[in-house]
Amino acid sequence: MTRFLIFLLFFNLFYFQISAQIYLEGKIYVNNEPQSNVSVYLNNTTTGTITNKDGEFNLEVKNGVHQLIISHLGFKTIAHNVDTETYKKPLVFSLLEEDFPLDEVVVKGKRSNDDWEYHYSVFVREFIGTDELSKHCTIKNRDVLSFEFDAQNNVFTAKAIEPLLIENEALGYAISYDLQYFSLEKNISKYLGYSYFKELRGSKGKHKKWRKNRLKAYHGSQLHFYRSVVKHALQKEGFVINQFVRKKNKDRPSPERVIRAGKILSKSNVVFNLSGKMDRPENSIDSALIILEKAKLPKYIDYLSKDEIASSDIILDEGKQTYLLFNHNLRVTYLREKEENNYILRNPFSKPRKAVSQASNVIPLAKKIKVYPIGVLANPLDVLYEGYWSYTKFANSLPLDYRESNED
Known part of the structure; x- marks a missing residue:
């Protein structure tokens, strides 16, 4: 069995659509004072707005259950589930400052060592992807990212001090992605975040291309x-x-048998030829060679x-x-x-x-x-x-x- 990279994509989404629409109204405060220019949007949609000078927002949404995201630079992101059947206006939120000093993290996020570019390439590969559409998808503010590699546990993680600004020229979207979590461990990549999509402006020709690419991305997804x-x-x-x-593949030897076979061969001074096929072992070295060859078999069937x-x-x-x-x-x-x-x-x-x-x-x-x-x-x-x-x-x-x- 070919071993595939396993990929987990999760958004903590709550969204159920029916036809009618209502307005979500609310107000955002910082230290009991109204806060303007706060991003308010439904997670992973094109529906969003910002607060006015009085900290107020008004958002037209479809009836159902939604995840409302409140995001502002330097403050903790709020994810609030809203059921329009039980919703009572206005919604009121108070923003809390992030635990880290912003200036301190900005310095950390910059390319302060030779490994940053390599770590960034790993992040792009695991987050953006390597398919044809990924060639036209760019992170515009990559300096907000910082990376950490735990060599002992072989775990790679990434953090962003502000939402990633991603331009997908292939699909015609500008996306604000509020990265909450990213890790790569044992070929398993996981990330959690909140997305707000905006349509890019373009010519009729570009819009035609975007419609075509969106259909391709949607089909089979x-x-x-x-x-x-x-x-x-x-x-x-x-x-x-x-x-x-x-x-489990019964023909694949256990790790213990593989280790023992390796020790037998390491103590031997014989030159091994692994290209030929061995039907029946004649001694312990032959048996060890067969075990190591079977170790190449897939773990599962x-x-x-x-x-x-x-x-x-x-x-x-x-x-x-x-x-x-x-x-x-x-x-x-x-x-x-x-x-x-x-x-x-x-x-x-x-x-x-x-x-x-x-x-x-x-x-x-x-x-x-x-x-x-x-x-x-x-x-x-x-x-x-x-x-x-x-x-x-x-x-x-x-x-x-x-x-x-x-x-x-």
Whole structure:
């Protein structure tokens, strides 16, 4: 089994759309004084505003449950869940200063050593991505980033002293991303943050290109998949789901046996030829060589348990709530788009091959997973992604209020 980079993307999103709209009204204070120019927006959408000179904001939103973000430089970000059914106006918030002195962190965030550029390249690779769209996605204020590498535990982390200003020229968005957490550990990258999307200005030609690229980013994405599942429209939208179980490879020797085999060979003065095939060992050295060769086998093997399952096989409706229920892992294939060449050659020892349909694994980490019709999970940490969805990263991000019909 090819080993894929596993990628977790989570936003702590709460968003459920129905047709009617209302206005959210509120006021922001600092030390009991109204604060102007504070960013107020719905997380991961194009809906937002700033407070006026009296610290007031007024935001038109659709009825439902939203995550309202209050963000201002030098102050702690506030994430507040608003249910329009129980909302009472006005909303009132008091900003608290960050724990760190701003000037001190600015110095730390600058390129103060030779490792910064390398660490930045790692961050861009794991956060922005390496696909075709990532080539046109730029962090405009990269100096606000600082990095730390824990060599003992092999953990890489990143922090930002103010929201990242990201321009995605391929999709036509300027994005303010309030990074809350980023780590890379054992080939697993995780990040948490709040996004506010704004449309870039451009010519008719650029808008046409952006519509085309947005459709490409949407088709086959997690957003597209979960919307299709809830609508029971998997086949219509081009998705095929198979279930599989993952078991340990019994032919792969244990770490203890590999270590013992290595010690046997290290004590021997014999010159080894690993190119030939050995059917039957004649001595302890032969046995050690076979063990080391088998150590190259994959740790796990995936076995198909059920093919071409329907949405009804994994969906549970309880009143107004929709849940995903699946005991085994899902193999999700999107038939209408092929893999990018960068994906095929993403590993150092990857060999060129013919592109096939995009395929991703969904590994459940919870028994009951709430999903919203807008196309997101209530708790994105309930699943783990492998394969193509671990390759398409922030450069492919679309706001939750994106609609495929808007691009026709």
